[in-house]
Amino acid sequence: MQASTVPPQEPGHAGPHDLAARLSPNPTMLSESGLAVLVETAYRASLKREEGRYPSFQLFSPLAGGPEPVLDLRFSPPQPYCLSTLHRLSPGIPPGPYAFVVKEGPDGLRTEGVARVEYSGFGALRGRIDYHGGTLFPGLSLHVSAPARLRAVLLSRDGPAVYLELREGQLKTCHDNAFSPVFLPLCRQAATILSHGEDDAGALPSLVKATLARVFSLAVAAGHGGMFVFLPPGPHGACGTDGLLSPGVGVAWPNLGRVAQNLAAAGGNQAVHLEQWDTATRVTAHASCVDGAVILDAALSVLGFRVELLARDEDALPVCVALSPEASEPTVTGVVDMAAFGTRHRSAARFCARLPGAVAVVVSQDGEMREFVRLPDGRVGVCGPLVPMSVSAPVA
Template identity: 80%
Template structure:
C-alpha cells in the first residue's frame, strides 16, 4: 500500500490534523476519526508539562487485519486513551523500544497496555544484506519526543518503513537507510575488502550492515551531530584524501571490519565477540560527538577522530544531486542547494567532489542523517534526510 507521504517543507504550517491527513489511505486498525484523535491527543500531551517536564512516549496501532505485538504489560482493565492517561503513565514506561498499544471500540480509544515494538534485527542481518532487519513491528508507531514534535513511522507488510515528522510546525518525510543507494554499496564494498578471495562471503555482508547501522543509530541517539568519512580503496584517490585531512587523534583500534569478521566466524567465543561488537560500535559512534570527523579505511578500521576536512570554505560548492532513498541504485531525483546547509554538509560535499570513491555520512544535531558520494558524472549525490536503520542490541 502506497501512502501520500511526499516531502512538504515549503507548503506552510502544519499541525496534528495535517499529519493524520497525510497518513492516507489509513492502513491501521483505527478508523480515520480514531487515527486523527490518536495524533491530536498525543500532540496536546506533548505541550503539557508535568512536574516541570514535558513527556516523552510512543504509541502503537497495528495494521488492519495484521498481527499484534505481545503485551509486556497488560492493563486490567484497559485504560481510556486521553491526556490524563498519557501524563500519569508515560513516566513509568520507556519511550523506546516500548509503546502504549492503542485500540478502538465503539466507546472510543483505549490503551490496552505496553509492548515492545522495536527489535534489534541483528540475528536476521547476520545472514542477509538485502534484509530490512525487522527492526519495527508492522503498524503505526507515533513517537513524541518534545513539545509539538512527533514522528510517525509506518511499516507495512511489503517494504521499508516510511517516516513523517512534525517539527517546528512543518511536515517532513524521510526514510531509513536500509536500502539507500549510498549505504548499501558501502556495505558491499567493505565486505569485499574484508574477504576479497571469498566466492561466498556468508554472513559477513549482513554483519557489516548491522555494524555500520548500529554506529549511525547510536550517533543519532547521542544528539550531538557528527561526521563519518569512509576512504576509498583505489589510488590515487587515497593519497588525495590524505592531503585533505588534518592529523586529528590517531586510532589503532577499534577495527569494525575485524569485529564483524569475528562474528561471522562464530565459534565458541561468540559471546565474547558480541560484547566486543557492542563496545566497538559504541565507542566509534561516541567519537563522532567530538568536533571533526571519524575516519575509517575501506575495511572499516577506525583511523582517527576529531579530524578536520581541509577542503577550503572559499572554494565553490560542487553541483549536488538529490538521490532517491527509495532506490538502492544512485538515481538523481532533483538538485540540492547545500548553501543553505551547515559547515559539515558543505565540507563533506567538497571532500567527496575531490576524492571520488569516498563516502561521507553527516549526522545533524536534530537527528537527521545524510549520505554523500561522488557520482560518475562528477556531481555529488546527496541522499537524505534519512533515519538510520535501528540495530539496537546484539542478539546471539
C-alpha cells in the same frame, strides 16, 4: 494544570491532521478515524504540562492481522485512550523502548497496556534482525518528545519504513538509510572486500549493514552531530588524501569489518563477539562527537578521528545534486544549494568532489543524516535527509 488545546493552524503550517493524512491509508488495526483520534490526542497531550513538565511517551498500534508484542504490563480492564489516561500514566512508563499499545474496538480506542516495541542487540524477533542491530515491531509507533513534536514510524510487512516528524509546524519526511543509493553500494563494497570476493558470504553482508547503521544510529542518539568519511578501496585510497586531511588522532582499533567478520563466523556462540561488536560500534559512534571527522578505510577499519577536512572555505563549492533516497541506484532529482548548509556539509561536498570513490556521511545535531559521493560526471550527489532506524531484514 495547563489546559490543552490545539492552536489554530497558520497558513502553510502543518498540524496533527496533516500527519494523520500522510499516514493514510494505514495497515494497522486502526480505522482512518481511529488513526486521526490517535494522532490528535497525542498532539493535545504534548501541549499539556503536568506539575510543570511536558510529557514524553510512545504509542504503538500493531498491523491488522499481524503479530502483536507481548504486553509487559497488561491493564485490567483496558484503559480508555484519552488525554487523562496519557497524562496520568505516562510518567510511570519509560518512553522508549516501551510504548502504550493502542487498539480499536466498538467503543473506540483503548489502551491495552505497555509493551517493549524496540529491541537492541541481536535478539531475534521471529527470526528477523534490523540493519542497525535492533528491531522495531511491525506496526505504527508514535513518539511524543516535546510540545507539538511528534515522530511517527510506520513499518509494514514489505517495503521500507515511513518516517514522518511534525515539528515547529512543519511536517518532514525522512527515509531509511538502509535503502539509500549511497549506503547500499558502500556496504556491498565492504562486504566484497571482507569476503575476498566469495559468492557466498553468508551472514556477512547483513552484518556489515547492521554494523554501519548502528554506528550511525548511536551517533544520531548522541545529539552532537558529526561526520564519517569512508576512503576509496585500494592503496590509492589513503594516498589520494594527501593534502586533504589533517593527521587527527590515529587509531589502530576498532576494525569494524573484522568485528563483523568475527560475528558472522561465530555461529551459535555469539556472546563474546556480540560484546565486542557492541563496544566497537559504540566507541566509533561517539568518536564523531569530537570536532572533526571519523575516518575509515573501505574495509571499515577506523583509521582516526578528530580529523579535519582541509578543503578550504574559499574553494569553490562543487555542483551538488539531490539523489532520490527511494531509488536503488543514484537518481538525480534536482540541484542542491550547499551554501545554505553548515560547515560540515560544505566540507563533505568539497572533499568528495576531490576524491572519487570516497563517501562522507554527515550527522546533524537535529538527528538528520546526509550522504555525499562524487558521481561519474564530477558532480557530488547528496542523499538525505535520512534516519538510521528500524527496517528489519533477515540474516541470511
